[in-house]
Amino acid sequence: MAAEGSMSGAIYDLVIRGGRVMDPETGxxxxxDVAIEGGSIVAxxxxxxxxxxxxxxxxxxxxxxFIDLHAHGQSLPADRMQAFxxxxxxxxxxxxxxxxAPWYEAQARAGRTLNYGAAxxxxxxxxxxxxxxxxxxxxxxxxxxxxxxxxxxxxxxxDPSEVQEIxxxxxxxxxxxxxxxxxxxAYASGSGVKEMSAVCQLAADQGVATYTHVAYDANIDxxxxxxxxxxxxxxxxxxxxxxxxxxxxxxxGTDIQGAAQLIRKAQAQGLPITVEAYPWGTGSTVIGAxxxxxxxxxEKTGRRYDSxxxxxxxYRMKDREDVLAHAARDPSALVLTHFLQxxxxxxxxxxxxxxxxxxxxxxxxxxxxWVDAAGATWEGADWPLPERLFSHPRSSGTxxxxxxxYVRERALVPLMEGIAKCSLIPAQILQGAVPDMAKKxxxxxxxxxxxxxxxxxxxxxxxxxxxxxxxxxxVEHLLVNGVPVIAAGLLRTEARPGQPIRRV
Numbered sequence: 001m002a003a004e005g006s007m008s009g010a011i012y013d014l015v016i017r018g019g020r021v022m023d024p025e026t027g028x029x030x031x032x033d034v035a036i037e038g039g040s041i042v043a044x045x046x047x048x049x050x051x052x053x054x055x056x057x058x059x060x061x062x063x064x065x066f067i068d069l070h071a072h073g074q075s076l077p078a079d080r081m082q083a084f085x086x087x088x089x090x091x092x093x094x095x096x097x098x099x100x101a102p103w104y105e106a107q108a109r110a111g112r113t114l115n116y117g118a119a120x121x122x123x124x125x126x127x128x129x130x131x132x133x134x135x136x137x138x139x140x141x142x143x144x145x146x147x148x149x150x151x152x153x154x155x156x157x158x159d160p161s162e163v164q165e166i167x168x169x170x171x172x173x174x175x176x177x178x179x180x181x182x183x184x185x186a187y188a189s190g191s192g193v194k195e196m197s198a199v200c201q202l203a204a205d206q207g208v209a210t211y212t213h214v215a216y217d218a219n220i221d222x223x224x225x226x227x228x229x230x231x232x233x234x235x236x237x238x239x240x241x242x243x244x245x246x247x248x249x250x251x252x253g254t255d256i257q258g259a260a261q262l263i264r265k266a267q268a269q270g271l272p273i274t275v276e277a278y279p280w281g282t283g284s285t286v287i288g289a290x291x292x293x294x295x296x297x298x299e300k301t302g303r304r305y306d307s308x309x310x311x312x313x314x315y316r317m318k319d320r321e322d323v324l325a326h327a328a329r330d331p332s333a334l335v336l337t338h339f340l341q342x343x344x345x346x347x348x349x350x351x352x353x354x355x356x357x358x359x360x361x362x363x364x365x366x367x368x369x370w371v372d373a374a375g376a377t378w379e380g381a382d383w384p385l386p387e388r389l390f391s392h393p394r395s396s397g398t399x400x401x402x403x404x405x406y407v408r409e410r411a412l413v414p415l416m417e418g419i420a421k422c423s424l425i426p427a428q429i430l431q432g433a434v435p436d437m438a439k440k441x442x443x444x445x446x447x448x449x450x451x452x453x454x455x456x457x458x459x460x461x462x463x464x465x466x467x468x469x470x471x472x473x474x475v476e477h478l479l480v481n482g483v484p485v486i487a488a489g490l491l492r493t494e495a496r497p498g499q500p501i502r503r504v
Contacts, residue, residue, distance in 0.1 A: 089115035128169060157192045245274070
């Protein structure tokens, strides 16, 4: 096959040689070379020229780099761990950030390994307006926890003037480049339908999606997960907003199959609803989250308090008083929440499978920040990561775990579809807000050179709940904007080619 867009004897910045090139948009699959110049793919096929640098991909798959819509780490160590998970673009869309411009400026100053971006944070706007907490740059999960002592922003209805102020702050964030609106509704479940309708209408008017953690996580009415999904579907129908559902697996209780059926019916009616999920039956958030202090937590969720486990120490909660005491001491402390028994022969495996194999659904990690044994966020440059750092294994191996369990071992998802779920589909979800995403998630001439070269027979996660920072295996090369971040399986610690993804 002749190289598209190439000339005999041409010299390129970099050429990837002899890999099994797979493009999920066109369905192209063949042994081919990929030539890169100036951060873009400029030739594909049999490339007769040479590269100033050449990478051997014989026996390996060459695919678009993965796009993670849901990553809370947003730091150098988080980027490095996700690079070994095949990720080239990592985005904070569910929680979002506010203020937006200073956040982007801080990332650029620090230098990022991966491409990065964020939504505007509805919940931080709500906190600023209703609890009079000044906006300040910083990690949104920390900010949410820090405001736990004044619960008005979480528990009460906003009055009409407050809704206007909230909308104004979100609008400013969109003007400053935010690429969506983050709506972790469950963390402020006191919010009213009028407010949520106004936020969704803003999203529709601005042409951005909402990235929503649905309002309720419960198995029983009232305020069940089913009610939350019906409400979200209503917002899509009433406002026309693109409603993206974050982590379908962890906000549907033990009725993921029922939730998936509702969503598919809504999609069949043409409503703009998309979904994501990650392949774990354990979630993670902050101990100060209001739903953990709900007196009816066990009744609503079917889970005991010992399903809540501190990330840094491994300590399991005993009862509601224990939760309240820990939340009072450090509401931002990260906690694991074990919600599904998912594994061979386990009762909830079919539920998790329904989320992961959802037709047209994306894979997204919900990756958490890295913390030390005292629970402090760690953003250092040491590599490999120090042993006494903790997170959730999804921060290390979500995409690799998906490929190992669902593509290779259980063969529930074909390889090309698996690549699409991690690259093309997330790019398509974002394209309405960021047209340049049409150059990502694909492997075609003219597309950005965000490229993953991996061994399909060994790509898999190594991290678990005993060794959370074990990096995934099977990634041979990873390019971000044409710059090798991983080459021959080794991290290039000096590489900082990540660029901002933002509205312009």
